[in-house]
Amino acid sequence: MTTDTPKSPSTCLPVERLDASAYTVPTDAPEADATLAWDSTTIVFVEARACGLTGVGWTYAPPAAADVVRDQLAPRVEGRDAFDIPAAHVAQCQGIRNAGRPGIASCAISAVDLALWDLKARLMDLPLVRLLGAARDTVPVYGSGGFTTYHDSHLAAQLSGWVHGQHIPQVKIRIGEACGRSVPRDLQRVRSARQVIGGDAELYVDANGGYNRKQAIRVGEALVTHGVGWFEEPVSSDDLTGLRLVRDALVCDVTAGEYGYDLPYFARMIAAGAVDCLQVDVTRCGGITEFLRAAALAHAHGLEISAHCAPHAHADVAAAIPNLRHVEWFHDHVRIESMFFAGVLDPSGGTVRPGQNGPGNGLVLRSEEVEEYRVA
Numbered sequence: 001m002t003t004d005t006p007k008s009p010s011t012c013l014p015v016e017r018l019d020a021s022a023y024t025v026p027t028d029a030p031e032a033d034a035t036l037a038w039d040s041t042t043i044v045f046v047e048a049r050a051c052g053l054t055g056v057g058w059t060y061a062p063p064a065a066a067d068v069v070r071d072q073l074a075p076r077v078e079g080r081d082a083f084d085i086p087a088a089h090v091a092q093c094q095g096i097r098n099a100g101r102p103g104i105a106s107c108a109i110s111a112v113d114l115a116l117w118d119l120k121a122r123l124m125d126l127p128l129v130r131l132l133g134a135a136r137d138t139v140p141v142y143g144s145g146g147f148t149t150y151h152d153s154h155l156a157a158q159l160s161g162w163v164h165g166q167h168i169p170q171v172k173i174r175i176g177e178a179c180g181r182s183v184p185r186d187l188q189r190v191r192s193a194r195q196v197i198g199g200d201a202e203l204y205v206d207a208n209g210g211y212n213r214k215q216a217i218r219v220g221e222a223l224v225t226h227g228v229g230w231f232e233e234p235v236s237s238d239d240l241t242g243l244r245l246v247r248d249a250l251v252c253d254v255t256a257g258e259y260g261y262d263l264p265y266f267a268r269m270i271a272a273g274a275v276d277c278l279q280v281d282v283t284r285c286g287g288i289t290e291f292l293r294a295a296a297l298a299h300a301h302g303l304e305i306s307a308h309c310a311p312h313a314h315a316d317v318a319a320a321i322p323n324l325r326h327v328e329w330f331h332d333h334v335r336i337e338s339m340f341f342a343g344v345l346d347p348s349g350g351t352v353r354p355g356q357n358g359p360g361n362g363l364v365l366r367s368e369e370v371e372e373y374r375v376a
Contacts, residue, residue: 013082013123018112019047020069021367022062022376025336029154031147034176034210041332042375043340044069044107045365048115050082055119056365058313059283060333061107063376068108072096077112082123085116089289106261106286113287114313118360127355127362132288132320138351139318141311142204145331146173146193155189156196158331163197168329168350170202172230175219176210183215187222194226204230211235213242220250228252232279243274253277258308260285266294270301277325281308288317295321312337315345315354316361327352340370 024042031038044065048055059065076091092112096105121128143162146155155173162168173193175186194203205228211219216234223231229252235242237256247254257279260266263286269275278298282291295305304325307314311334314327329347338344341363345352356362 013050014079015048015050015077015082015088015116015119017049018069018074018077018115019049020066020074020108020111020376021045021047021374022066023340023370023373024063024375025339025373027332028335029147030149031332032149032177033147033174033206034208035179036208037149041336043336044111044376046108046111046115047365048077048082048112048119050119051123053119053122055115055117055122055360056363057111057114057116057118057287058310059107059111059114060310061104061283065104065108065111066376068096068099068105069112072099072105073108073112077116082116082119085113085120085289088116089113089286093286102261102265107284110283110285110287110290113289114282117288122360125359127358128316128360129319129355132292132316134319134355135322136319136324138353139315139324140170140326140351141168141329141347142170142172142202142326142350143168143331143347144172144204144206144309144328146171146189148174148177148189152189152192155192159193159196162329163201166348166350168347169200170204170326170350171197172204172206172232172328174208175205176207178210180207180211180215183219186219190223190226190228199227202230203228204232206232207234209233209236209239213239213245216242216246217249220246220252224251230255230277232256233258237269240269240272240274243269244272247274247276255279255306258284260294262286263290263293263297266297270298270303275303277304277306279306279308281310282313282317283310284308291317292321295323299323309333310337311347311352312341312344312361312363315352319354340366342366 253276307327309330
């Protein structure tokens with residue numbers, strides 16, 4: 001939806017209302033990684049309204065995040081100028097001081113921040129990437145899934161669909177099954193993945209913190225023979241010393257950062273020399289406002305950014321940073337965002353192009369069509 005005349009930033013347009021809702025969607029098959037198993041995913045939406053327009057943001061978090069938005073954040077955002085997003089961000093962070101920033105509260109702030117940026121772009125009748133300022137026309141993506149619960153044939157079909165069907169030249173699977181107690185099967189799945197995708201595609205693995213330090217180094221050395229260039233969370237992302245030890249020992253890139261809920265987290269990870277590429281999740285870190293700060297911090301230290309999951313939440317802001325490596329085209333979130341939104345992006349060829357579907361993030365929420373999944 002657009003207005004007849006774009007609004008001027010000199011015109012004060014207060015945020016009239018923030019609405020929050022949550023939906024739980026069953027997975028299309030049992031899923032697990034090294035340290036967690038799940039059969040559903042919950043998405044929490046925030047809708048910010050002003051001047052007859054609505055901006056939408058979201059996070060993947062428990063339904064309680066919607067309560068945080070309604071009870072803690074909305075009173076601090078409603079009535080503020082919709083153009084002054086940094087002020088709203090500060091107010092939210094101050095408002096949850098005693099509740100604690102990391103975790104659900106930061107996810108809630110992220111959803112609100114995303115909604116406010118989408119609203120501002122729609123008020124100005126601009127694609128969000130134009131409002132932020134593009135550093136690139138297209139955004140590289142990599143296919144992500146390969147859960148440890150997948151049968152070999154399921155894994156092969158998923159990988160083949162990305163590489164041979166959609167021509168996405170880089171893909172990721174999960175390893176570290178059973179908290180690192182199934183290394184032979186981990187390596188067998190890596191061998192199978194390489195056979196499916198061929199020698200030209202890039203192969204990534206994600207251990208989700210399932211290995212200990214020495215184990216991760218041994219596995220990482222074995223991965224080299226299969227051309228694995230990306231080893232995500234070989235040990236817990238809280239073990240910065242361990243990440244640094246593994247990084248120094250291996251040829252492949254060691255990466256982490258998806259559990260960063262505020263800027264100091266990323267500063268500590270960078271200062272520790274823990275990663276070769278910093279992962280940031282716009283639906284967890286504090287939204288676009290904090291994502292841009294984390295990207296600038298990484299850039300100052302010679303690091304690239306990889307956007308974690310939630311691909312349609314990342315597309316515009318990923319196009320706006322100069323030190324982007326890629327966006328994770330995560331199976332669960334791609335499936336959910338395709339169900340909930342009209343206007344989703346096409347990753348064929350290994351890139352997406354944001355800003356082609358009108359103002360804001362270019363998405364239209366199908367709230368009535370997905371009502372059956374609502375939980376809050």
